[in-house]
Amino acid sequence: MTSPPFRPRRLRDRAIAVGLALAVVAIGFVVYSSSDIANTSLHTTSPSNGPSGAWSAATIPSPTSNVPTALTQQWIAPTDPTLGAVASASGVVVTTNKTTMVARDAYTGVQRWSYSRSNRTLCAVGSGDVGPTDMGSSGSVAGIATVYEENGFCSQVTTFDPVTGARGDVRTSPNERQGALAFGGPYAGWLGPDRIEVWRFDLVRTIQYGNQINPPKAGQSRLGCTFTDLALASNQFATVEHCPAEGANARVVLNFDDPGSVADHPSGWDTFEHSIRVDIDTGAGAARIVGITADRVAVLVSAPTPAVVVYDASGQKTSTTPVDIPAAAIEAADSVKAPVKITPAVQTQDERYSFIGGHVLAISTPSVDAIAPKTSFGGGTVTSSSNISDVLKPSSSAPTTVTVIDLKLDWVAADALGLPATLGNRVLLPTKAGLSVFDASTGPGTTPGTVIKVDRGSYTGRVDATAIGKMIIEDRGSTVVGLE
Numbered sequence: 001m002t003s004p005p006f007r008p009r010r011l012r013d014r015a016i017a018v019g020l021a022l023a024v025v026a027i028g029f030v031v032y033s034s035s036d037i038a039n040t041s042l043h044t045t046s047p048s049n050g051p052s053g054a055w056s057a058a059t060i061p062s063p064t065s066n067v068p069t070a071l072t073q074q075w076i077a078p079t080d081p082t083l084g085a086v087a088s089a090s091g092v093v094v095t096t097n098k099t100t101m102v103a104r105d106a107y108t109g110v111q112r113w114s115y116s117r118s119n120r121t122l123c124a125v126g127s128g129d130v131g132p133t134d135m136g137s138s139g140s141v142a143g144i145a146t147v148y149e150e151n152g153f154c155s156q157v158t159t160f161d162p163v164t165g166a167r168g169d170v171r172t173s174p175n176e177r178q179g180a181l182a183f184g185g186p187y188a189g190w191l192g193p194d195r196i197e198v199w200r201f202d203l204v205r206t207i208q209y210g211n212q213i214n215p216p217k218a219g220q221s222r223l224g225c226t227f228t229d230l231a232l233a234s235n236q237f238a239t240v241e242h243c244p245a246e247g248a249n250a251r252v253v254l255n256f257d258d259p260g261s262v263a264d265h266p267s268g269w270d271t272f273e274h275s276i277r278v279d280i281d282t283g284a285g286a287a288r289i290v291g292i293t294a295d296r297v298a299v300l301v302s303a304p305t306p307a308v309v310v311y312d313a314s315g316q317k318t319s320t321t322p323v324d325i326p327a328a329a330i331e332a333a334d335s336v337k338a339p340v341k342i343t344p345a346v347q348t349q350d351e352r353y354s355f356i357g358g359h360v361l362a363i364s365t366p367s368v369d370a371i372a373p374k375t376s377f378g379g380g381t382v383t384s385s386s387n388i389s390d391v392l393k394p395s396s397s398a399p400t401t402v403t404v405i406d407l408k409l410d411w412v413a414a415d416a417l418g419l420p421a422t423l424g425n426r427v428l429l430p431t432k433a434g435l436s437v438f439d440a441s442t443g444p445g446t447t448p449g450t451v452i453k454v455d456r457g458s459y460t461g462r463v464d465a466t467a468i469g470k471m472i473i474e475d476r477g478s479t480v481v482g483l484e
Contacts, residue, residue: 061469065424071483075109081478087466088162106468113165123147123154128183141188171203178339184232191230206258235294250287252280278315286334290354291363295404302330329357362410369401411443421465430463
């Protein structure tokens with residue numbers, strides 16, 4: 001006789017199976033809901049007068065050289081005062097909050113697209129575009145670059161087409177928190193308190209400098225120094241460093257952007273293994289980089305008297321120009337306290353404008369003939385750093401002189417609230433009265449010039465201005481304003 005089934009046991013097994021299935025579903029839901037996929041969103045909109053996805057190159061404003069006589073507010077939008085906003089010549093203004101960036105039409109302030117990662121903190125947003133963006137160009141890191149936090153680093157770097165919001169290149173790096181983005185030449189980079197990375201146009205890393213996490217050889221890391229400024233050019237980058245073991249003076253250190261690609265470089269040089277190009281003792285307690293080319297670096301120093309000093313690639317001074325900027329303002333800008341802050345600057349085709357302590361410095365890049373170096377890696381540049389001088393090859397066939405891109409201080413403007421906009425050969429400098437207008441080559445001069453009045457209400461803080469077509473965009477801390 002067959003025994004009847006033991007139903008309570010079967011019911012218990014079913015209950016356990018159902019419980020396990022529900023647990024798996026719950027775990028899967030928790031994992032998914034906390035994943036990057038679930039918390040990342042890219043939303044695009046279309047023009048009110050066009051089909052979906054109609055934002056295109058046709059919407060990019062044409063540059064103008066016409067200076068307005070009056071300006072009226074057309075739109076206003078909030079932005080994170082720490083992250084700021086990015087104004088692109090492609091006709092877009094990117095505003096930010098803790099986790100999201102919103103790309104707005106520069107003429108109307110209407111949202112074109114947005115990108116959000118609700119489970120990640122936005123570390124930085126920036127752009128190195130001098131003109132309208134060409135996302136396919138190998139001449140620069142193009143578009144809008146974002147850096148998001150993950151696992152204690154500002155590690156996730158992505159570029160976006162400013163017009164459409166389409167994602168470009170992506171990379172992951174151990175970027176230190178409380179750092180800053182930098183752009184210059186075909187490169188971008190991240191400045192941390194004691195580690196720097198430089199990336200080429202496609203975000204491939206070309207050098208990691210400073211306190212390397214996994215140095216290939218002992219002694220490769222540059223330890224004990226705090227980095228306070230970074231500037232990039234087509235051949236080299238410069239840092240301001242404070243190294244207590246080497247004295248109280250600020251140091252300016254030059255490195256090659258891509259050590260492994262330097263012609264006739266020493267054997268073994270690559271992204272992680274390299275030597276500095278030259279280490280310069282500025283003789284001042286504070287310094288800020290206000291210009292850089294493949295052959296020169298211009299540095300604002302606080303002592304013995306405030307001046308802009310230009311050094312060549314061997315660390316030799318080529319010019320010194322005194323400036324009427326208080327030493328205390330330079331010292332305040334060159335702070336070793338986190339977060340590190342790159343010298344605010346805007347680059348045009350002909351000039352670099354830097355904002356330091358209520359002053360704007362204009363640096364141009366004339367070509368000059370200079371004595372050719374006795375030793376060279378090729379290309380007319382030289383290093384005199386003692387720790388690699390034994391591997392440099394004599395260049396007996398070098399010409400007497402070579403043409404280099406120099407740096408020249410054109411003018412200094414006082415009473416500035418922030419970085420200027422440019423329209424043709426005219427500069428529009430934010431001041432308390434509005435926007436002071438003067439010639440880009442001669443500067444503000446000694447007599448009052450034209451002032452376009454701007455009503456900023458009770459706001460008295462920093463103001464950065466940018467021209468996009470006929471619009472003037474003002475970044476005023478926690479708000480961005482479109483003026484026409």
